[in-house]
Amino acid sequence: MSDSTNIKENVKRLEKRVAEESINETDMITLGHYYYLQGRLKEAIDTFQNILQIHPHFALVYYHLGLAYFRAADLKKARESMHKVIEIDEDFTMAYYWLGLINFRAGDNQAAVDALLACLNKDPGHLIALYDLAVIYLDMRKYEDAINTLKKLLKAYPDHAAGYYQMGMAYNYLERYNEALFYFRKTVELNPKDTDARRMIESIAHFTQYPEGPI
Numbered sequence: 001m002s003d004s005t006n007i008k009e010n011v012k013r014l015e016k017r018v019a020e021e022s023i024n025e026t027d028m029i030t031l032g033h034y035y036y037l038q039g040r041l042k043e044a045i046d047t048f049q050n051i052l053q054i055h056p057h058f059a060l061v062y063y064h065l066g067l068a069y070f071r072a073a074d075l076k077k078a079r080e081s082m083h084k085v086i087e088i089d090e091d092f093t094m095a096y097y098w099l100g101l102i103n104f105r106a107g108d109n110q111a112a113v114d115a116l117l118a119c120l121n122k123d124p125g126h127l128i129a130l131y132d133l134a135v136i137y138l139d140m141r142k143y144e145d146a147i148n149t150l151k152k153l154l155k156a157y158p159d160h161a162a163g164y165y166q167m168g169m170a171y172n173y174l175e176r177y178n179e180a181l182f183y184f185r186k187t188v189e190l191n192p193k194d195t196d197a198r199r200m201i202e203s204i205a206h207f208t209q210y211p212e213g214p215i
Contacts, residue, residue, distance in 0.1 A: 007034050025051055029061060036068050044068040059088040063095055070098065075106045093122040097129050104132075109140050125156055134166050138173070146170045161190035165197050177204045 014031040032047035048065040052058060066081030079102050085095035100115035116133040120126055130153040137146035150167045153160060168183035181204055187197035 007037055010034060011038070025055065025058075029064065032061075032064060032068075036064065036071070039071075041068050041072045045072070057088055059085045059092055059095075062088065063092065063098075066095070066098060066102075070102055070105075075102055078102045079106070091122060093119055093126070096122065097126065097132075100129070100132065100136075104136055109136055112136050113140075127153070127157055127160075130156075131160070131163060131166070134163075134170075138166065138170060141173070143170045143174050159190055161187050161194065164190065165194065168197065168200060172200065172204065181205055 011031065011034045014027055014034070017027065018031070028047060028051050032044045032051070035041070035044035035047060045065060045068045048061050048068065051061045052065070055061065062081050062084045066078045066085065069075075069078035069081055079099065082095045082099040082102060085092050086099070089095075096115050096119035100112045100119060103109075103115055104112035113133065113136055116129050116136070119129045120133070123129070130149055134146045134149040134153065137143070137149060147167065147170045150163050150170065153163045154167070157163065164183045165187040168180045168187060171177070171180035171183065181201060184197045184200045184204075187194050188201065191197070
């Protein structure tokens with residue numbers, strides 16, 4: 001039985017309990033999450049809002065509500081929901097992470113950086129936050145900040161192919177082509193199917209002297 005079939009059956013079971021008024025808040029959150037997974041975002045949002053009418057200080061529900069709004073491309077309400085999570089529980093690490101992505105999608109790069117740094121302050125080894133922070137620094141043309149962030153990422157996760165690729169891009173933007181070539185080749189070593197890295201190697205290899213390691 002596939003995961004999608006399991007979800008459909010669980011949704012039917014939980015919806016029946018809603019109709020019978022015999023469902024608890026934990027199952028309501030689960031139902032909202034299943035709606036979210038099915039792409040039934042209006043129903044997910046309505047479900048989470050119904051829970052909040054009864055429990056207005058439920059950080060986890062605001063978190064799920066924020067994810068649903070984000071997926072529905074309502075960035076204003078997604079941001080408000082994540083701020084509410086943090087207001088209720090300042091140690092809710094993933095709320096800072098998603099707030100960073102929401103701000104980035106909204107075009108507010110500095111607010112995105114601030115949120116991701118707050119996430120990393122709570123969890124310095126947060127792999128995805130480190131990676132996304134570096135990508136945003138690249139978008140802001142803060143290449144040295146991107147490199148420093150990626151060094152932390154690659155020290156903790158030395159087989160992170162995408163991290164090596166972004167490091168290559170940072171050095172490429174700085175016109176430090178020897179280092180860029182090293183990291184692009186490292187990317188292909190870890191992920192031979194990375195056509196972007198291969199194209200970058202072809203683009204810059206002809207005018208570089210490939211070093212034995214990063215300078």
